[in-house]
Amino acid sequence: MDGTEAETNAWVHLVVQGGAWAGWSMYGNDPFEDHAGPFYYRIAEDGRPVCAMRPERKHMNGGGFMHGGALMTFADYCLFVIARDALKDSRSVTATFNSEFVGAVPEGSLLECTGEVVKAGRSMVFVRGLMTVEGEAVLSFSAVLKKTAPRT
Numbered sequence: 056m057d058g059t060e061a062e063t064n065a066w067v068h069l070v071v072q073g074g075a076w077a078g079w080s081m082y083g084n085d086p087f088e089d090h091a092g093p094f095y096y097r098i099a100e101d102g103r104p105v106c107a108m109r110p111e112r113k114h115m116n117g118g119g120f121m122h123g124g125a126l127m128t129f130a131d132y133c134l135f136v137i138a139r140d141a142l143k144d145s146r147s148v149t150a151t152f153n154s155e156f157v158g159a160v161p162e163g164s165l166l167e168c169t170g171e172v173v174k175a176g177r178s179m180v181f182v183r184g185l186m187t188v189e190g191e192a193v194l195s196f197s198a199v200l201k202k203t204a205p206r207t
Contacts, residue, residue: 071095079107082132091128096136099169106133106168110160121160130154130184130196133168138182138200141175150179150201158193160186166193178202 069083079095088094096106108129116122131149135142160166170184179199186194 088128088132091125092132094129094132096133103169103171104136104139106136108166110162110164110166112162115162119162121162121166123156126156126160126186126194127152127154127196129166130168130186130194131198133170133184133186134182134196134198134200137170137184138172138175138180141172141180142200142202144205145202146204147180147200147202150199152196152198154194154196156194158188158191160188160193164188173197 067082067084068080071077071079071081076093076095079097081093081095082088092108094106094108096104099105106129110121110125114121114125131152134149134152135147138147166186166188168184168186170182173181173183175181179201181197181199183197184195185192186196
């Protein structure tokens with residue numbers, strides 16, 4: 056930071072009040088994700104987070120399906136939602152990210168993601184996830200999140 060930007064707190068949670076996403080939450084202060092999304096999440100009845108989005112024209116590649124980079128951007132968002140309890144007292148970054156593209160995502164489809172923390176250590180959190188459209192896998196991924204500093 057050069058002193059002109061405002062410090063951001065990545066754990067701002069905004070609950071959507073109306074429309075198709077009413078009751079879902081979203082982060083309200085990540086400039087890149089705000090531009091790349093919108094991305095949403097909720098906590099399922101079993102306590103696990105579920106992330107979702109509906110890909111728009113801006114997310115499509117030249118072949119008419121969701122661009123791989125857009126899928127990976129959404130997956131990165133999902134990583135932090137999945138790991139949020141393990142990261143609640145720290146700032147963190149994605150240290151490694153591995154993904155397998157296993158299906159296509161059409162424009163307007165409901166893209167959902169679930170996952171789990173495999174292990175939460177003192178300085179690293181290991182996460183894996185699966186994205187689906189209508190129950191069919193489209194992307195599987197795993198990542199390591201590196202805790203960088205305590206949250207102030």
